[in-house]
Amino acid sequence: MGFFDYLKSILKIFQIKKTVRLGLYGPVNAGKSSLANKISLDWLGEEMSEVSKIPHETREIKVKEKVKIRSSGKELDFNLIDTPGIATKVDYEDFLKYKLSKSEAKKRAKEATQGVIEAIKWLENVDCVLVVLDATENPYDQVNVTIIGNLAARNIPVLIVANKIDLKSANIKRIESAFPQYNVVGVSALKGTNIENFYKELFRTVR
Template sequence: MFSWLKNLFSKLFGGKDQIALGIYGPPNTGKTTLANVISEEFTGEELGRVSEIPHETREVKRKEKVTLEADSHELTINLLDMPGITTKVDFEEFMDYGVEEKDAKVRSKEATRGVVEAINWLDNMDTVIVVLDSTKKPYNQVNVTILGNLEAKDIPIILVANKIDLEEANPEAIRESFPQYPFAEISAKEKENINELYSEIIETTK
């Protein structure tokens, strides 16, 4: 169904019973850790495997009908954890983490397919959380590309600065680089400020 028609039905009939909430961002920003926190809190089950190796998530992971609660409101979401978006996947990057060359090349191909799959899924998103690593400089080609694609499709964005538990974290740099978006700073690993993020999700999807 065309997006404008879906939006019209939503306005006429008082909103949706559930929304597709995608978690996007570059590799290793903590997307799957955050997806696991949300999924485990409201369903008792994790969504995906976490690893320090880039592109551990190489295909879309889904958890349907997750009822999120915040500020005396409930929102049912289909939660989707996306492969990391990047402009280049190099098999040698996997080898830096001790992966054998043969396996690294397989992972590289899978990761490339995952990037394409994640981009294709944008047409099905109602709202997107973009997770950035607050220990890294935020204004770069990958981040601008992700946000630009979402804006082009008129998809609501919640920008999340993750890893604020680390000493070198600078979430304000992310806020200042992209001030136009709803914003939350969290530590998915330590579950810090997660309730504030839930409130932002509820507010953005009203």
């Protein structure tokens, strides 16, 4: 390796370090896209993903590059990666309840299965992960355990975001006791509740 190649590889390392590839992972309908939108809106002034009550709204990876976030006097560049929700089953008949036609439901189911596979493959391309969980749901779901176990196995820093804390049945303590070795921050991505604290925890996790 010549001197210039050596210099280039050093610069490349710094280039990778400069922008943090931040993945948003979690089960279906936990609010990953709502949180991605909140972050994008706060720092770029525009949303990045569509949200809906119909499961599997996000069926492909969405990336927003060069999102400059500032917190506690520090500044970091992020590439936000919004991923489809991880699931172990997809039944097109579940979509019929949301008044989708049979062909639309089947198409959505097919795309949803591909989305899950894509999301898993993208685990290779993230530096840090926000595991977004619905604070009103049981955190002991195997999907949550699998995602967090995988990130631990890959030594990827994790911040657990307990979303939907504006709802009465939200229970952050339950999430904290399910995953005691991780930092958990409660937010409402939709209403922006506790979002400043979320950014502080994010910087603490990335560091």
